[in-house]
């Protein structure tokens with residue numbers, strides 16, 4: 001009888017690149033076979049430390065169209081378990097994960113859609129928009145709404161800019177705060193808001209939308225707990 005391995009997939013680290021001082025772009029190759037996933041899903045990494053295996057989920061930032069080359073955007077915290085693990089990982093290291101998991105994917109848009117994120121919360125949105133650009137479909141206008149000081153603070157800004165050329169209905173609108181971003185979609189009947197980022201950020205956007213009377217069924221979110 002085959003013994004079940006304590007992980008679903010193994011990956012070789014083949015690239016590391018820093019965005020500023022605190023975000024790491026990690027490139028991984030699946031060791032066994034191409035990784036099947038839906039844009040917006042995440043992998044749960046197994047991180048051994050002092051005899052304990054810790055689990056940390058990370059959204060896949062690349063699209064299902066590149067199943068042999070997986071990208072992650074990792075916010076490096078000063079003393080985080082995953083942060084230290086990925087910070088010190090070397091090209092050629094093999095690492096392990098379960099998944100893909102999660103239902104934060106967008107197979108069929110239900111109306112004009114706004115992808116609102118802060119920091120590395122943009123990762124699943126990159127996967128989703130790259131997927132749209134490769135399949136040339138979204139169906140409704142899609143607006144990326146990063147909450148950031150300027151385009152320089154938006155991860156993958158150059159890539160997203162290219163998708164605005166490939167996709168007729170895709171645009172980027174940067175806002176410095178959540179309250180001004182909400183002026184974009186409040187009042188739009190069938191708008192769908194997708195939120196991704198740290199718990200405080202998600203809470204802030206939800207509170208702003210609630211205050212403006214935005215219907216709850218139009219709000220979808222992934223919290224980076």
Ligand SMILES: Cc1cc2nc3c(=O)[nH]c(=O)nc-3n(C[C@H](O)[C@H](O)[C@H](O)COP(=O)(O)OP(=O)(O)OC[C@H]3O[C@@H](n4cnc5c(N)ncnc54)[C@H](O)[C@@H]3O)c2cc1C
Pocket residue numbers: 042056057058059060072073074075076077079080081082083084102120121123124198222223224225
């Ligand atoms: C579905 C899902 C997808 C995720 N995808 C991503 C992703 O694509 N990219 C990404 O960077 N993260 C993502 N996360 C968060 C990630 O899983 C880790 O929780 C996070 O990176 C911290 O892990 P760590 O082990 O380095 O820190 P930990 O060892 O867990 O924490 C170290 C310390 O930092 C504090 N801390 C934790 N988060 C923060 C924060 N944001 N700011 C300040 N202090 C903090 C903790 O309270 C603790 O004191 C995702 C989480 C979920 C649930």
